[in-house]
Amino acid sequence: MGKRILLGAVAILLLLAAGYGAFYVAPEERTMGLIYRIFYFHVASAWAGMDAFFVCFLCNLLYVWKRAPKYDWLAVSSAEVGLVLTTVVLITGPIWAHPVWGIWWTWDARLTSTFVLWLLYVSYLLLRTLVEEPDRRALLSSLFGIFAFLDVPLVFGAIRWWRTQHPSPVIMGGPGSGLEPTMKKVLFFFVLAMHVFAAFLIVERYILEKMKNEVDLLQREAEAL
Amino acid sequence: MPAPTPTGLRFENIDKRYGGLFALRRVSLEIAPGECVVLAGRNGSGKTTLLRIAGRIVRPTAGKLSFPGASSESSTEGRPGYVAHTTMVYDELSAEENLVLFAKLQGVPQPAERADELLREVGLYERRTSLVRTFSRGMRQRIAIARALVHGPSVLLFDEPATGLDPLGISWLAKSLGDVHRSGCTVVMSLHGESEISALATRAVQLDAGSVVADTKSGASLHSILTFGGG
Amino acid sequence: MGLFSNTLTLLGKELRTEFRSRELLTTTVVFILVVLILFSFAINPTSEESRDFGPGLLWLAILFAGSLMLQPCFLREQANDTLSSLRLAVSDPFAIFLAKLMANTLFLLVTEILMLPLFAAFYNIPILPQLHYLLLVLFLGSLGVSVAGTALSAISAQARMRELLLPLLLLPILTPVLVVSATVSVSLLDREPVVQWKGMAFLAVFDLVFLTALWIFGEYLLEE
Numbered sequence: 198m199g200k201r202i203l204l205g206a207v208a209i210l211l212l213l214a215a216g217y218g219a220f221y222v223a224p225e226e227r228t229m230g231l232i233y234r235i236f237y238f239h240v241a242s243a244w245a246g247m248d249a250f251f252v253c254f255l256c257n258l259l260y261v262w263k264r265a266p267k268y269d270w271l272a273v274s275s276a277e278v279g280l281v282l283t284t285v286v287l288i289t290g291p292i293w294a295h296p297v298w299g300i301w302w303t304w305d306a307r308l309t310s311t312f313v314l315w316l317l318y319v320s321y322l323l324l325r326t327l328v329e330e331p332d333r334r335a336l337l338s339s340l341f342g343i344f345a346f347l348d349v350p351l352v353f354g355a356i357r358w359w360r361t362q363h364p365s366p367v368i369m370g371g372p373g374s375g376l377e378p379t380m381k382k383v384l385f386f387f388v389l390a391m392h393v394f395a396a397f398l399i400v401e402r403y404i405l406e407k408m409k410n411e412v413d414l415l416q417r418e419a420e421a422l
Numbered sequence: 423m424p425a426p427t428p429t430g431l432r433f434e435n436i437d438k439r440y441g442g443l444f445a446l447r448r449v450s451l452e453i454a455p456g457e458c459v460v461l462a463g464r465n466g467s468g469k470t471t472l473l474r475i476a477g478r479i480v481r482p483t484a485g486k487l488s489f490p491g492a493s494s495e496s497s498t499e500g501r502p503g504y505v506a507h508t509t510m511v512y513d514e515l516s517a518e519e520n521l522v523l524f525a526k527l528q529g530v531p532q533p534a535e536r537a538d539e540l541l542r543e544v545g546l547y548e549r550r551t552s553l554v555r556t557f558s559r560g561m562r563q564r565i566a567i568a569r570a571l572v573h574g575p576s577v578l579l580f581d582e583p584a585t586g587l588d589p590l591g592i593s594w595l596a597k598s599l600g601d602v603h604r605s606g607c608t609v610v611m612s613l614h615g616e617s618e619i620s621a622l623a624t625r626a627v628q629l630d631a632g633s634v635v636a637d638t639k640s641g642a643s644l645h646s647i648l649t650f651g652g653g
Numbered sequence: 654m655g656l657f658s659n660t661l662t663l664l665g666k667e668l669r670t671e672f673r674s675r676e677l678l679t680t681t682v683v684f685i686l687v688v689l690i691l692f693s694f695a696i697n698p699t700s701e702e703s704r705d706f707g708p709g710l711l712w713l714a715i716l717f718a719g720s721l722m723l724q725p726c727f728l729r730e731q732a733n734d735t736l737s738s739l740r741l742a743v744s745d746p747f748a749i750f751l752a753k754l755m756a757n758t759l760f761l762l763v764t765e766i767l768m769l770p771l772f773a774a775f776y777n778i779p780i781l782p783q784l785h786y787l788l789l790v791l792f793l794g795s796l797g798v799s800v801a802g803t804a805l806s807a808i809s810a811q812a813r814m815r816e817l818l819l820p821l822l823l824l825p826i827l828t829p830v831l832v833v834s835a836t837v838s839v840s841l842l843d844r845e846p847v848v849q850w851k852g853m854a855f856l857a858v859f860d861l862v863f864l865t866a867l868w869i870f871g872e873y874l875l876e877e
Contacts, residue, residue: 261870313825313828324822330440331442332441344801345825345826347862351829351858352829356829359852414441414442417441418443479737479740508734510733510734512733513732514670515669523662524738529654
């Protein structure tokens with residue numbers, strides 16, 4: 198319990214520090230003014246979200262191999278946290294785009310791919326709600342999770358190479374836009390803070406899932422009597 | 423088809439869990455080649471699960487299943503024949519087409535001849551080109567049995583064979599199972615109550631809540647097991 | 654009795670079943686037809702614009718049709734638990750998938766080829782000059798739909814709401830196929846056609862990735 202509180206405290210502190218950094222330490226951007234500062238939040242969420250999905254993928258593989266329920270609990274926890282972070286990316290994108298470009302959505306390659314990523318993991322969670330038996334649910338969702346994650350590089354590749362026939366506004370610095378050293382440091386710190394925060398959320402969600410399973414098991418045993 | 427190699431069944435500490443609930447709990451059972459064993463027990467006692475594990479359709483959560491006496495685990499002979507409530511054949515294919523399909527898949531030599539042979543044995547030869555969809559309950563069971571026997575198994579597993587059969591059907595089934603048993607096949611079947619079919623049994627085992635609670639081999643009476651009185 | 658012969662035997666079974674009832678083919682053909690017509694009501698193609706988005710709509714129709722056509726794939730094995738008897742009979746469970754995906758690809762291709770003349774007429778797009786390349790991209794794309802769809806239909810058959818679930822699972826996974834196939838088709842049917850070999854190669858990679866994944870994980874999809 199103590200470790201959990203410690204992790205939570207560290208996560209929140211880091212996040213606050215990162216937020217401070219984004220607003221006060223990072224230098225002014227030439228054209229965009231205040232709104233650009235959401236960039237740090239956006240990019241950090243994107244990285245942390247992707248890493249969360251990677252953890253989910255590893256857990257899916259481990260579950261299929263070992264069949265230990267804890268891998269399934271970790272998989273659903275990291276998928277949910279990944280989905281939340283990905284939602285943040287999808288929301289902060291338009292929040293940035295509207296004042297700058299005057300439009301809400303730009304079909305920018307990365308944002309579009311992120312949307313597909315979001316859909317894939319929504320499907321993953323939806324699949325889980327549609328299978329009642331825990332072992333079956335774990336196996337089927339692990340297998341779908343594996344297929345989904347294998348699809349991710351294909352999605353990003355296809356959209357990047359074949360969807361940019363219509364040049365569109367690029368959200369927050371595509372390749373070629375340089376970052377000042379201070380910006381890089383602030384970004385790195387924000388990414389780190391986001392990862393720690395994501396880890397904290399995943400741990401808490403994991404413990405919740407573990408308890409839910411234990412209650413569920415007791416219920417089923419009671420019904421069987 | 424050559425006579426089956428006498429093969430037994432050995433369950434060693436078989437567990438089967440579904441999401442934390444035990445369907446089978448440390449079941450250990452040794453069935454000798456040539457026995458005709460009846461599995462009895464209430465609904466939910468684990469009979470079907472045990473048979474499905476023996477039939478290699480379901481994998482146990484723990485424990486080991488082996489077939490002592492089988493010439494080779496992976497050859498078709500080592501594979502048990504399994505008959506369930508459903509026919510496990512295709513409604514949209516004819517009886518003949520189904521049997522040829524399963525014969526070909528399992529590498530049975532001369533699949534068409536084997537199919538015809540089986541159809542004659544189970545009395546479906548006249549209806550061999552009819553789609554299984556048109557079959558009555560009794561005929562469906564016959565095609566199911568034929569499918570299970572296609573590869574000449576040494577072990578036949580039968581889940582509640584008498585369900586839905588009229589007395590004529592039960593008599594026919596009892597005779598067929600008797601023939602199969604006499605030809606050297608080890609038979610394991612799950613049953614409710616006494617009938618012409620249970621009379622074939624050389625041994626009975628009672629399951630309750632996933633465990634073996636009585637066995638005629640250990641002295642319990644066949645009658646009491648079949649009426650769930652044992653254990 | 655090996656993988657190859659089992660696959661051929663099962664493929665024969667899939668084809669025989671379908672040609673007897675033709676239910677998959679007819680419903681898929683009609684569905685694509687309806688979708689193509691409805692698209693034209695919603696968008697009103699003039700001949701210039703239709704070259705740009707016509708192929709895309711065709712691929713969209715193929716994806717929708719595919720995700721419906723693939724639903725019965727494993728569902729029909731549940732009726733009499735034939736999936737269990739197949740699993741017992743074959744030496745390698747991959748044969749079951751291989752046979753089904755080959756059959757599904759074939760059904761999709763037959764449907765598409767039947768649709769092509771109508772598509773060319775509705776959207777005023779000449780297809781004959783580039784027909785061989787068009788068939789290639791149709792094959793590679795349909796193979797992708799089929800491989801992913803066969804795998805996922807084994808999953809959705811074991812869940813609730815399976816009719817709605819398969820499209821939900823399949824369509825996001827197929828976005829790379831849609832994007833690339835549509836783009837390659839558009840440039841093939843352009844006034845100055847270009848064959849995008851990179852695109853074809855990408856589709857082939859997609860097919861290979863999912864085929865390999867199916868080969869590795871297939872037996873778990875069939876597990877009970």
